[in-house]
Amino acid sequence: MAATRPKHLVLILAREFAANLATPTAITDERGCLVYFNEAAEEVFGKAYSELGEIPYDEWTSRFAPRDVESDEPLPLDRRPTGIALRERRSTHEQVRVTSLDGVVREIAVTAFPLFAHTDDLVGTVTIFWRA
Amino acid sequence: MRIRIWGCRGSLPTPGASTVRYGGNTSCVEVGLADGSLLVLDAGTGIRCLGDELAERGVREIQLLLTHLHLDHLEGLRFFAPLWNPEVSIDIWGPPSPTSSLRDRIARSFSPPLFPLDLKDVPARVAFHDVPREPWTLGPFSLSAALVAHPGPTVGFRVEAGGTTFAYLPDHEPALCGRIGEAPLDWLSGGAVASGADLLLHDAQYFEDEYRSRIGWGHSSVADAVAYSDAVGARRLLLFHHEPLHADASLDLLEDRARELAGSNGRGPTLAREGMVVELQPG
Numbered sequence: 423m424a425a426t427r428p429k430h431l432v433l434i435l436a437r438e439f440a441a442n443l444a445t446p447t448a449i450t451d452e453r454g455c456l457v458y459f460n461e462a463a464e465e466v467f468g469k470a471y472s473e474l475g476e477i478p479y480d481e482w483t484s485r486f487a488p489r490d491v492e493s494d495e496p497l498p499l500d501r502r503p504t505g506i507a508l509r510e511r512r513s514t515h516e517q518v519r520v521t522s523l524d525g526v527v528r529e530i531a532v533t534a535f536p537l538f539a540h541t542d543d544l545v546g547t548v549t550i551f552w553r554a
Numbered sequence: 555m556r557i558r559i560w561g562c563r564g565s566l567p568t569p570g571a572s573t574v575r576y577g578g579n580t581s582c583v584e585v586g587l588a589d590g591s592l593l594v595l596d597a598g599t600g601i602r603c604l605g606d607e608l609a610e611r612g613v614r615e616i617q618l619l620l621t622h623l624h625l626d627h628l629e630g631l632r633f634f635a636p637l638w639n640p641e642v643s644i645d646i647w648g649p650p651s652p653t654s655s656l657r658d659r660i661a662r663s664f665s666p667p668l669f670p671l672d673l674k675d676v677p678a679r680v681a682f683h684d685v686p687r688e689p690w691t692l693g694p695f696s697l698s699a700a701l702v703a704h705p706g707p708t709v710g711f712r713v714e715a716g717g718t719t720f721a722y723l724p725d726h727e728p729a730l731c732g733r734i735g736e737a738p739l740d741w742l743s744g745g746a747v748a749s750g751a752d753l754l755l756h757d758a759q760y761f762e763d764e765y766r767s768r769i770g771w772g773h774s775s776v777a778d779a780v781a782y783s784d785a786v787g788a789r790r791l792l793l794f795h796h797e798p799l800h801a802d803a804s805l806d807l808l809e810d811r812a813r814e815l816a817g818s819n820g821r822g823p824t825l826a827r828e829g830m831v832v833e834l835q836p837g
Contacts, residue, residue, distance in 0.1 A: 428739075428746035431701040434731045437741065441732065540707045541650040541684070 426457075426476055430545040432537050433457065446551040452544050454479025454508050466530070466551045468523025479504070486520035491529060494519065503534035507547045511536050555718045555834040557753065557792075558584040561600020562826035564725075564759050564773065564795035565626050572801035577828025579603070580626040581724050581795065583755065585713055591693050593713065594618045595722050600828065601630035609635045613642075617692050619685075619699075620648035621724060622708035623659055631660070632669055640677040645692075649699075649707035650684035657682040685709055702744040703730045704772040712747035717836030721751035721786075724794050727772050734781040745786055752834050754788035755826065757795045761808060764797070776808055780815040780823060791816070791823040792832065 429437075433449060437458045440447040446463035450456055456477045464470050467485075477485075480499060488497045497518060499505050506514040513535035521527050531552040539545045561579030568578035580598025594604065594616060608616065616636055621627060636642040648656045657673070660682070664673035673680075685699040694716070699709040702723055710723035721744075728734055728743040739745045748754055758779035760768060765775035773795060774782070783791040793812055796805055805825055812823035 426738075426740050428700070429741050431703060431731075431743055434741055434743055435703070438730070438732050538652075540652060540701065542652045543687075 429457065430539060432539045432545050436537060436546065436548055440548070448504075448549045448551075450479065450504060450508075450547045450549070452508070452546050454483075454504060454547070456482040457546070463551060466520075466522060479508075485523060486518075489519040491517045491519050503532040504547050504549045507534040507536045507549075508544070511538075511544060555713070555715050555720060556586045556588075557720060557755075557832040557834065558586065559600075559826045559828055559830045560584060560604045561596075561598045561630070562794050562796055562828060563598075563626075564757075564797060566798045567599045567626075567629075568796075568798045572803075575802040575827065576796055576805050576825065579828055580629065581621075582630060583722065583724075585695070585715075585720060587694055587715055589694070591695065591715075592616075593692065593695060595711065596621055596627040596724065597631040597634065598626050598628070599630040599633075602633045602635075605630075605633070605635035605637070609639065616642065616644045617695075618644055618646045619697075619711055620646065621710065621722070622649055622704065622706060624706070624725070625663075627725070628660065628663055632664060632671075637676050637678045637680070640679075642678040644678050644680045645683060646680060647683045647685050647699075649701065649709045651707055655682065656684060698747055700744055700747050702747075703727045705770075708772075710744040710747045712751070716834075718834035719751045719753075720834065721748040721754045721756075721788065723748060723754070723756050725772055726757045726782075727770070727774055727778075728782050729774065729778045730770065734778055735785045739786065742782075742785060748782070748786040748788060751786070751788045753790045753792060753832060754783050754786065755792045755794050756782060758793035758808065758812065758823075758825075759795050759797045761811065776812050777815055780812055783816075783823070790821050790832075792826050793823055794826045796825070 440460045448459035503514045503516045515533045534549040537546045560582040579600035581596040582598050582600030583595040585593040661673040689698040696714040698712045702710045704725045713720045731743045756779045757774045758776045759773035760775045762775045762777050809825045
């Protein structure tokens, strides 16, 4: 995989943490770019991270076609949990309907929270996918 | 660029007959150039002797870069002669914290019951700076810093001058971030500061069997230090932060082990010794 820009220590540690979790977990940088998801999240993404590499925020979140559970309307970028964590710098938890890359429609719960480094700088997010 | 080791012991000063060859003073390294420009890296007990020499040389402006504020990197500052000279200016750079300024954190060690005098009583002109997020320059030195894997806010430094590069990661446990050598360089703790350095000074506190019961303490095994040097493509490796329990004879074995691990890859790793001088030449 081609080298990209150096990752902040907090992202490196978050990745190592996620790599050891059995819960599907994805890591983004401070721009929302997907920089890692763990083996458990391969079911959600439909592929291994090594096959995909880094993906910009709008692109990776759109891959799931996330929709409101009640209305089935598409969720705008700024209502997607990772987007809330990035823009509002707070944790969030949402039920969403997604279509995984394997074509299966699923209702999942998504928890996203921002990662702040020692200077209170936003350096990325963690997004966790729960079976609803 | 000239690197001089004033203290290379980790954790605790370790004076005595069994440590005279490698030295017992804690972390302090001087980086100098032919024109007299200098940086001081860390303020362990090694800085006391350096301070005496800087006073003799008549140095009046000092840049002191602290990787972190654990005592073995700070405890010598109170006995740094230039600090007690009103004609001296000292700029102290260190890792940022969200809760208190660098000055306030350092001031704790200058207050009762730890010390009889207060930081505000220090006669030298002292300025405190968080290390910048972006590369910066101090005179002829180009510098960059990055947070690295060690408990509490800790940075590693990259120093470039005169066509040479020195990477300083005295307290570092990159193995905590995954198996070294498997992840790409951009996912390696401190990779940006250590990449391609002419000289990498790196933590190698433990033999491999010791490390197994000290994972998470913030320090590296000799095997991880050698693997890290390989991963970042350093031209030369200087092993540092010697375990206080290791007498000279143990450290000889650690150096042998480092060379065995490195095999025929480039110049063999060397253990830092108090008083050692390493000259870096461009090319």
